[in-house]
Each structure stands twice: as structure tokens, then as C-alpha cells.
Amino acid sequence: MIIKRVSEIDDQIGEFINKEFAEYGVQSGVELNFEEFHFVAEDEDGKVIGVITGHAYYNEVHIGDLIIDKNIRRNGLGRQLVEAVENAYKDKEYEKITLTTFGFQAPEFYKKLGYEVEFVREDKNPKLSKYFFAKSI
Known part of the structure; x- marks a missing residue:
């Protein structure tokens, strides 16, 4: 056996993660419900000015990163991106x-x-x- 650090997750690694993660949940009696999300805010010229990312699994949604362009912080964009996540998942089977x-x-x-x-x-x-x-939620 060798252990190595990789800079990117290729298809083989991704398939291994998805398969094992899902199967372990089933063995434990829980449904995975996994999905990643990325919401992007762009200005009128198509320039990215904000991003919120994360994933949903089991019974919760987890926000990983919320990043807003430093030149437009404190104008409500962060709130709008968080609300986009809340609205996208509020009527699904996630609790929080x-x-x-x-x-x-x-x-x-x-x-x-x-x-x-x-x-x-x-x-x-x-x-x-x-x-x-x-x-x-």
C-alpha cells in the first residue's frame, strides 16, 4: 500500500468516494440525499462578484464558502446568496x-x-x- 497526496480528484477517485459514501449510509439505515451546489452572482458585464458553495447530504445542507468581491461587500449580496441556498432547499427533505x-x-x-x-x-x-x-429550514 502507498499513500499519496493528489491535487485533483479524478473520475476514479470521485466514483470511489460516491460509491463508498452512499453504501455506508445505506448500511447504517440513512439516505444519502447528496448534492453539491454553487450559486454565482455576476455584474452586468458577466464578471463574478460573489459565490456561495456547499453540499447537501443526509438531513442537512452545509454552506462551505461564501465569498463576495471586496469592492461591493456590505450591500446585501451575501444575504441574497445565503437566501438563494435557503430557498433552494426549504421545501426538500433537509432539516437544517x-x-x-x-x-x-x-x-x-x-x-x-x-x-x-x-x-x-x-x-x-x-x-x-x-x-x-x-x-x-
Whole structure:
């Protein structure tokens, strides 16, 4: 056996992950319900100005990244992208949306959107304390 680091997941690795992940859920008596999502905001010229990514599986939706162009932050685009995810999944079989963010990023932003802190993993540098959020949908 060898263990190596790869820079990209090719078809063979992707198929292995999907097959084993799904089969383990079935063996454990849960339905996978897996899907990835990417919502993109573009300006009038087609330039990307915001992205939200993540995946849904089992009974939850997880927001992985929310990135907004630094020149247009604080204008409501982040809220609109989060709401796009909420609206896309609210009538499906998922119970909650989860996410994590660091202290220097956006804990107050997510609180304003109705997300509740489940846990904070404190760090000696408060900017690097990690906040775990959830919101029922």
C-alpha cells in the first residue's frame, strides 16, 4: 500500500468516494440525499462578484464558502446568496442549514440572518475562534 497526496480528484477517485459514501449510509439505515451546489452572482458585464458553495447530504445542507468581491461587500449580496441556498432547499427533505466561520469573518452576519451558534471553539487569538452555526429550514 502507498499513500499519496493528489491535487485533483479524478473520475476514479470521485466514483470511489460516491460509491463508498452512499453504501455506508445505506448500511447504517440513512439516505444519502447528496448534492453539491454553487450559486454565482455576476455584474452586468458577466464578471463574478460573489459565490456561495456547499453540499447537501443526509438531513442537512452545509454552506462551505461564501465569498463576495471586496469592492461591493456590505450591500446585501451575501444575504441574497445565503437566501438563494435557503430557498433552494426549504421545501426538500433537509432539516437544517449548517456552516462554520471564524471570528474575523462573519459570525455577526450569520446571527443577523437567523443562524444560531451551536458551538464556539475558542482560540487564544479570538479572530481564529471557530463558530459553528445552524438554522432550521
